[in-house]
Amino acid sequence: MNVLVTGGAGYIGSVTVEALVNRGHRVVVLDNLVTGHRDAVHEAAAFVHGDIQDPEMVGFAVQEHGVEAVLHFAASSLVGESMEQPFKYFGNNSAGSLKLLETLVGHGVKRFVLSSTAALFGTPDALPIPADAPIRPESVYGESKYLIERMLAWLQRTQGLGYTTLRYFNAAGASGRFGEDHRPESHLIPIVLEVARGKRAYIPIFGDDYPTRDGTCVRDYIHVLDLAEAHVLAVEALEPGEAHAYNLGNGTGFSVREVVEVCREVTGHEIPERVLPRRAGDPAALVADSSLLTQELGWRPQHADLREIVASAWRWFQAHPEGYHA
Ligand SMILES: NC(=O)c1ccc[n+]([C@@H]2O[C@H](COP(=O)([O-])OP(=O)(O)OC[C@H]3O[C@@H](n4cnc5c(N)ncnc54)[C@H](O)[C@@H]3O)[C@@H](O)[C@H]2O)c1
Ligand SMILES: O=c1ccn([C@@H]2O[C@H](COP(=O)(O)OP(=O)(O)O[C@H]3O[C@H](CO)[C@@H](O)[C@H](O)[C@H]3O)[C@@H](O)[C@H]2O)c(=O)[nH]1
Numbered sequence: 001m002n003v004l005v006t007g008g009a010g011y012i013g014s015v016t017v018e019a020l021v022n023r024g025h026r027v028v029v030l031d032n033l034v035t036g037h038r039d040a041v042h043e044a045a046a047f048v049h050g051d052i053q054d055p056e057m058v059g060f061a062v063q064e065h066g067v068e069a070v071l072h073f074a075a076s077s078l079v080g081e082s083m084e085q086p087f088k089y090f091g092n093n094s095a096g097s098l099k100l101l102e103t104l105v106g107h108g109v110k111r112f113v114l115s116s117t118a119a120l121f122g123t124p125d126a127l128p129i130p131a132d133a134p135i136r137p138e139s140v141y142g143e144s145k146y147l148i149e150r151m152l153a154w155l156q157r158t159q160g161l162g163y164t165t166l167r168y169f170n171a172a173g174a175s176g177r178f179g180e181d182h183r184p185e186s187h188l189i190p191i192v193l194e195v196a197r198g199k200r201a202y203i204p205i206f207g208d209d210y211p212t213r214d215g216t217c218v219r220d221y222i223h224v225l226d227l228a229e230a231h232v233l234a235v236e237a238l239e240p241g242e243a244h245a246y247n248l249g250n251g252t253g254f255s256v257r258e259v260v261e262v263c264r265e266v267t268g269h270e271i272p273e274r275v276l277p278r279r280a281g282d283p284a285a286l287v288a289d290s291s292l293l294t295q296e297l298g299w300r301p302q303h304a305d306l307r308e309i310v311a312s313a314w315r316w317f318q319a320h321p322e323g324y325h326a
Pocket of ligand 1: 006007008009010011012013030031032033034035036037050051052053072073074075076077092096115116117118167168169170171172182
């Protein structure tokens, strides 16, 4: 298939492009490089430096490359930041995706896979969270993604667009070539590894008074390679006019303190910690029930062990001490 990947110069997008290329698909990446890196774009993929909100750039990419399906990663994606900058999130994510979808539908694109999020679920009634759990975001980020899901539901009904929304939990780890390089970094595992690499003095723990087993937030960390594989399966199976929503995680939760402990084991470094106040928008615990994805697409995580996930990130950081800006 000819696949357009928005945000393909970013963390999860770059690893997914690698997986698509390995599977024999032809890929064009559209990215404005606001958080992504040109060097993170696989050499077998075409690259268009542009914004999802620019109809001319998007239209050019679609026509020039005969695009049949779109994987939409491009977004602003930090829970904490979204609570401080709501207009950025409703703008880039919700309004940006609306513009993108208008252009794509106008060019006859009928297959669309959305990077959605566990942040849709807020504080869930029970764990693990199934795909049909109630939606009640507790952050602007989560709401901004849910608005895109609602647009997709209406475009399926009115325009025959086929879509799959993958609500993934916490991406982590690296492929051999592509890894996580956010600036500044805000995600837990790369920050803990920055402490191990001597780039930070300690790991701040945002709250230890949550109703969890050790008081720190629990998350379901999924290997970026398993995420990439789910995208390949989803886009290969998707037909025009269909609608699917899947949760995507390992089904096991780790607290912030447990993650730090695994990082100590993997790196052999001490990793001091310091407890700070809670971060706005953080639910106490998020763990995925991905059984619908397993039933319908045969997806199963191949790298579920948190030690393996952390070790892959650790190897990538050792091989790329300055990230993509070497
Ligand atoms: N990292 C996670 O744990 C996680 C979990 C659930 C969902 N997600 C979602 O997955 C997607 C990718 O996340 P990531 O961690 O790889 O983020 P990232 O910031 O590394 O990648 C996003 C990419 O999109 C590009 N981009 C942003 N706005 C754009 C625009 N308007 N036009 C063109 N390009 C634009 C950026 O330059 C970047 O390359 C996001 O949609 C995010 O919401 C991430
Ligand atoms: O220095 C840090 C960084 C994070 N945390 C905590 O670690 C957990 C994980 O945080 P982080 O790695 O920032 O991820 P999330 O905020 O859970 O969000 C990620 O996972 C979501 C899905 O669950 C995605 O939608 C988001 O895009 C992605 O950033 C949270 O409880 C944070 O409060 C700390 O205690 N200290």
